[in-house]
Every structure is written in structure tokens, then in C-alpha cells.
Amino acid sequence: GWAVCLACGQSGNFYQLYQALQGWKAGVAPKQETNWRPPFLSTDKDELECFADEAHRILRKFNDTLGWYLHERGVEDRIERCKLGWHNGWITIPVYTRNDEFDGIILRALPHVQQATGARFHQPHGQRGMAYVPDWRLLDEKNCIFIVFGMFDALVMNSIGLPVMTTTAGKDSFKVEWVDDYRKRIIFVPDKGEETTAEKYVGKLGWRGSVVQLNYPEGMKDPAD
Numbered sequence: 001g002w003a004v005c006l007a008c009g010q011s012g013n014f015y016q017l018y019q020a021l022q023g024w025k026a027g028v029a030p031k032q033e034t035n036w037r038p039p040f041l042s043t044d045k046d047e048l049e050c051f052a053d054e055a056h057r058i059l060r061k062f063n064d065t066l067g068w069y070l071h072e073r074g075v076e077d078r079i080e081r082c083k084l085g086w087h088n089g090w091i092t093i094p095v096y097t098r099n100d101e102f103d104g105i106i107l108r109a110l111p112h113v114q115q116a117t118g119a120r121f122h123q124p125h126g127q128r129g130m131a132y133v134p135d136w137r138l139l140d141e142k143n144c145i146f147i148v149f150g151m152f153d154a155l156v157m158n159s160i161g162l163p164v165m166t167t168t169a170g171k172d173s174f175k176v177e178w179v180d181d182y183r184k185r186i187i188f189v190p191d192k193g194e195e196t197t198a199e200k201y202v203g204k205l206g207w208r209g210s211v212v213q214l215n216y217p218e219g220m221k222d223p224a225d
Contacts, residue, residue: 002089002112013089014065015058038107038122039088048124049102055085055092062086069110073224075155082134082155089113090122093151095168098136106132106151106168121151129169131178134158139165144185147174147201149194153223157189171197176204187212191222 004011012020042048059066059079066086070076078084085092090107097103107122114120132151133139135158142163148154149171157164167174171194179186186208188198195213202209214223 002110014062015086015088018062038109038117038119039090041105041107041122041124043124043126045102045104048105049094051087052083052085052092052094052102052105055087056083056094057085059084059086073152073156075152075159077159078134078155082158093132093155095130095132096136098133100136104128104130104168108151123168127168129167129173129175131165131175132168133165135163139163139182142184144187145179145182147179147186147188147198148223149174149191149197150222150224153189153191156224174201176201179205179208182208184208185210189214189223192216193221 002011002013003017042051056079063076063079067076067079069091070079070084075084083094085094087107089110090113091110093106093108094102095104095106104127105123109117109120109122132154134154138158138161139145144163146157146162146164148157148164148166150166151168154164154166165178171190186202186205188202188209188211190198190211190213192214195211198211202211216222216225219225
């Protein structure tokens with residue numbers, strides 16, 4: 001979702017380019033402005049939900065151009081189901097409870113934005129670590145639950161029909177009480193090198209817990225890869 005003018009050097013995201021081509025006075029940002037910061041996010045849930053809804057609307061409207069990263073990662077089919085969105089070079093991932101109530105949001109930087117900001121993920125200030133489940137119904141219906149340590153890992157596994165849960169604040173923030181109500185197998189699928197963390201959680205789950213260590217090919221380190 002990025003464009004640069006080879007004549008004047010101005011650059012910006014595709015939404016800014018679209019605005020400029022439509023005659024908006026606010027054009028694309030000058031190329032020399034590289035001191036980017038992650039977007040400001042309100043701590044008010046109602047405002048955050050409106051932000052997530054608008055980002056989802058933009059991605060749906062401009063999916064052919066803005067959705068390239070999701071297509072590249074193989075989760076373009078989760079745009080509608082998980083209400084994924086786009087905001088100025090960030091993929092928005094809203095978090096919902098089992099009752100389909102909006103609970104928070106995570107932003108994932110696209111590669112060029114990550115390079116410019118140094119930030120990979122972004123969330124509202126003070127937002128707690130939450131359980132992220134792309135499909136709660138699937139989680140309830142299947143006879144096991146897969147636990148991964150990444151948002152895109154969860155999206156990819158959900159896209160192939162697996163019941164999956166992750167945490168929004170990194171592998172060390174997972175809480176075993178999130179699965180207290182499930183009397184079924186809880187299978188951790190850790191990233192390469194994160195097996196010890198997975199084993200720590202399994203030790204608290206008794207007969208329900210187990211770890212599957214994937215045989216990652218060269219250059220791959222997580223289930224999404």
C-alpha cells in the first residue's frame with residue numbers, strides 16, 4: 001500500500017494517493033518526512049470500535065491495492081470474518097469477546113511502516129493482554145484447541161479451519177485461565193525457539209495440555225510461515 005512519485009519524490013500510502021488524484025488539497029507526504037510515529041489510539045472503547053469499523057470499511061473498499069500484505073500472508077479470506085482493516089500502512093485487528101462484544105484492537109505495521117517507525121505492533125496505551133480468537137464458534141465446536149503465540153499465526157490457522165487462540169501481548173502474557181472452561185485437549189504450537197514457554201503452560205494444564213513442535217523448513221520460524 002505505498003506509492004512514490006518518480007518526478008518530485010513525494011511519497012505516501014495508496015489512500016493518500018487516491019485522495020490526491022481526486023483533487024483533495026491534502027496530498028501525499030513529502031519523502032523527507034521519515035520521522036513517523038504509530039497512530040494515536042483513543043483509550044475509549046466506543047471510539048476505538050468506530051476506528052476499527054472505519055479501517056475495515058477502507059480495506060473492503062480498496063482491498064485490491066491495500067490488501068496486498070494480507071494476500072501475501074495467506075489470510076485475505078479473514079478480512080470479512082475477522083473484520084480486518086487498514087489505517088495508514090497498519091493492518092487493524094479488532095478483538096472480540098465470546099459474546100461478540102468489541103474488546104480492543106491491535107495494529108500490525110506493514111513492512112515499510114515497520115522499517116520507518118521501528119514498531120511492529122501497536123495498541124492503545126494501557127490496553128491489557130487479551131485472548132484473541134478469530135472464530136469463537138469453531139473454538140467451542142471442535143474437540144481440541146490450538147494455542148499459538150502470534151496474531152497472524154492465529155489468522156492463518158483459522159483460515160484452514162482450525163480452532164485457535166492466541167494472546168495479544170506476546171507469548172509471556174498467555175493466561176491458562178482463558179481455557180479453564182474447556183475440558184478438551186489444549187495443543188500449543190510454538191514458534192521456533194519458544195518451546196520452553198509452551199512447556200511451561202502445558203505443565204499447568206494437566207491431561208489437557210500438549211506441545212506440537214513443527215519441523216520448520218529453512219528460513220521459517222512460526223506457524224504462519
